[in-house]
Amino acid sequence: MKKIILENFRCFRGRHEYPIKPLTFLVGENSTGKTSFLAAIRLASDLGAGWRLDFKDPPFDLGVFDQIATYVGGKSGRARYFSLGQVFETSEKRGKQTSEVQLQAKFEKSHKGPQPELLKLELHDSRFSISFAISGINAGEPKRDDSGYLGVLSTPSKKEFRIPVASQIRGEEPITIHDLRTVLYFGFFRKESDLKGSKRKQMEVDAIMRLISGASGSNRFRPFATAPIRTKPERSYDPFSEELEPGGKHAIAILARLLRSSSKEGTDLFNAVCAFGKESGLFREIHLKGAHQEVNPFELTVKIAGRFMNIVDVGYGVSQVLPILIDALRGRRGETYLLQQPEVHLHPTAQAELGSLFGILAKRDKKTFIVETHSDYILDRVRLEIQRKREGFVRPEDVVILYFQRENGEVRVYPIEVDDQGNLSGQPAGYRQFFLNEMRGLMGV
Helix, strand or coil, X not given: CCEEXXXXXXXXXXXXXXXXXCEEEEEEXXXXXXXXXXXXXXXHHHHHHCCCCCCCCCXXXXXXXXXXXXXXXXXXXXXXXXXXXXXXXXXXXXXXXXXXXEEEEEEECCCXXXXXXXXXXXXXXXXXXXXXXXXXXXXXXXXXXXXXEEEEEECCCCEEEEEECCCCCCCCXXXXXXXXXXXXXXXXXXXXXXXXXXXXXXXXHHHHHHHHHHHHCCCCCCCEECCCCCCCCCCCECCCCCCCCCCCHHHHHHHHHHHHHCCHHHXXXXXXXXXXXXXXXXXXXXXXXXXXXXXXXXXXXXEECCEEEEHHHCCHHHHHHHHHHHHHHHCCCCCEEEEECCXXXXXXXXXXXXXXXXXXXXXXXXXXXXXXXXXXXXXXXXHHHHHHCCCCCCCHHHEEEEEEEEECCEEEEEEEEECCCCCEECCCHHHHHHHHHHHHXXXXX
């Protein structure tokens, strides 16, 4: 994902596009839309993957339409629709050139919750550009004013087509990007009159279909989102499910299984977690006592000051950071993580070390970390690593800080860039004041 598209989405009035980079930090006062922003990223990713959208999927609960569409105020009341989407590059590459795709859905009010009344996909390539959309789907039969039809504009042929939506697409079910592909393919490219002709025309058709395939295949993994407060530590753990959940309870089960297996993956994960513990000053080592017995409860102990202690008996920060460490270190190459306040209950050194970890994993494993944070220590460590030109660390052009600020009753987002010396550019006057206020609050001033 290169950009997120929001229109009349909660506190984001009007249409906006914001950059998303491998290391993206969301900074700002409370109630400025940062959590809504994270939820929108996951929804836009689900839209691109062709999955049905769930506006109440934990850890985000956006509510019903009237709680999502922007309240404009005055006689206008609430916005009649909201939109969300994303801009990304397809998987098809020709040399150094890539094709840019914009996918956006428009939602209107329905008794079944927010339903997409318009799904639009635009693909821009050096060879051609196409744009197509389905509208009026959830209203049943297409209307006479061409809503409910698929419009296609293709260049260099510069020919526009309008295709009736297939009957199997119309109805009450929300539409997905896969529906667009189905309608486009069976409504246009399978027609003999359109397939007959020159070899160049056939090549154009094939190229467009590859672009569409690349568009729907761009979201390989669903972004994993963590809750702002992770699972409470337990004195002993029973065997439980490894199904991913925002509180992080699954992480301990995964670690126990990997250690039982004596696999290289388990050893590497264990060593990486312990290395973070040493660098951050949180702990020297972890140990799962009894984890090799699959059916019996086991203890999670942490080595601090030369002896092992039960995780319940050490600082709360250890239990809060372990799920983040295990998920981030173990996750597949190219995954995206939506993290809410990973610095909770951590002292400054440990917070700073998270900044180093995210930057290394973003570079090494091509992962994306979108982090909502109030920690100046995380941001300063990222800037310092860039200034030092640490080997294996993410490049400055792959880092962005999005500063959320309320202005005249609306939220405005300022993208702040980082140069190769760790300097910031594009920050508004309120950015530094925000962190000064945070520090004063910590000091009780």
